[in-house]
Amino acid sequence: MYVTGEFLYPCWFLKLLNRHLILIFRKLFMDLCNGELRHSIEHPYRPREKLFLIFDFTHNFKNIFNQFVNKKQMHPPTKDNEDILGVSCHAKFLHIKTLYALEEGKTLKVAHQLKKVSLNPSSIARTSPQHALSVFSDSTVVGLKHFAEKGHPEFLQTAKYVEFIQTIWNIMSVKSPSKAVRKRNSFFTPLQIGEDHPDVTYLRRAMDIFKNWQKSGCAGLSNETFMACIQTMGAVLSLTEHLQVITQNVEYFLSGKIMSDPIEARFGMYRQSNGGNFLMSVKQLLLAEKKIRCLSLLQRDGLSRAIISCEPGEEDASANHEDFQWLADFTKTVSTNDVDDTDASVVVFVSGYIGRSIFRRRRCDDCRGVLISGFNNVPDINGCIPERYKTIFDMADRGRLAEPTEICFAITLLAVQYFSAVSADEDTLKKLMCCMNQRNVFLNAMRYVVSNTSRFRHLMHVKCKSSHLNFNLIVQSAFNCFAKNHLKRLNAKPMLEEAPKKNFRKIRKLTSKASAKC
């Protein structure tokens, strides 16, 4: 059994004492264990059953992130763990800030999950795990490793640390038995006791690293966080062993199910189905539960996304009569001869994604050969992308990433070059953003320029055997990626400036008299 603080304390009290929760629970656990902290205790009322003492790992994860932000550096000892942490591991938060600065303003990014607000989170923003997830993410690890090869070798040590924490989080947050297959990452496998199970072995080694780190006195986490992480990892391993070895009727154990996230998510659904009412009655709660159960019975089959049967890009483009000539005049002056290696590496990664998403929507096997490499329907255009452009792709690949064909790569790269030139010119970008349908204006301008440039013209006319043209869909999908990054840039500044205003509702809720009475 796992007792979460949400049920024991009123919400306002919990939020105010968020940082002291570990202290409170340590005292509680110590009392339950008669002074010496253990992973489990005997159940007071049910003989032969156990209570496992676990600190919510989401809170631990947030604490690890917050202390990385505050202390600015982490230095776990690497003795006997060179394969996990490298020969030496001096992780610095400055490296992550530098990574963001290196990519700020770029049309496509390697570390696309990194947000500006996550690098300087406010006190209230730190209570959300979103910022920790944005820093401890796959894309940040790949970004750090990529720039480590491009003149910033010190980034590699930070990459190792970020990867280490992220792997622990992956193991501790598995909520579905099939996640490892979907994500092609063995660390998402549900916990099973066995000599060669990778998750259990990794968790045991992580526990040892944390213990040695705490003893070493090197720059690191606070004693409370060390204790909470070691206790939680140990208790989760004991719980897995208990379920599998002692009860012998459990195949695997989903560690994410014992975190407070599912409980908080359920309470969030109750509140939202009552019109965002924070202080709801028992009757409202029961009605909300009924509503959620009814909704879960509805099938989504009839609402699934329609398969693209015609050429939507063509239709959209011809139906839109917005003036694009001004943008075409600007775009045709753009030089497309110089290609930056980093930009091209990101384009290989993104164009593979675009090719795969178009193929999945169209469900045409012939298009697959035209868009994704490795299918020899169109042998002439495969395998012509230089190997040096595939570095990021190889780093991020766990076996099933789609590699683009040269056609798909070339169209996306052209779109990136044109959009980068547009976003570098403030007036042109402003004019584009003032259009009713920016994507179609950009597409039409690009079609005009490409059809009038002899060396690119063939890109527009590559068809699959079923006569599908993919040029428009590739440009539209690429534009969606550019627009997303541009929007993040636009939002980053106001979010920092208006943080107090944005959190006004939260602050009012935490300090209101009504919440004090709950």
Ligand SMILES: [Zn+2]
């Ligand atoms: Zn096709």
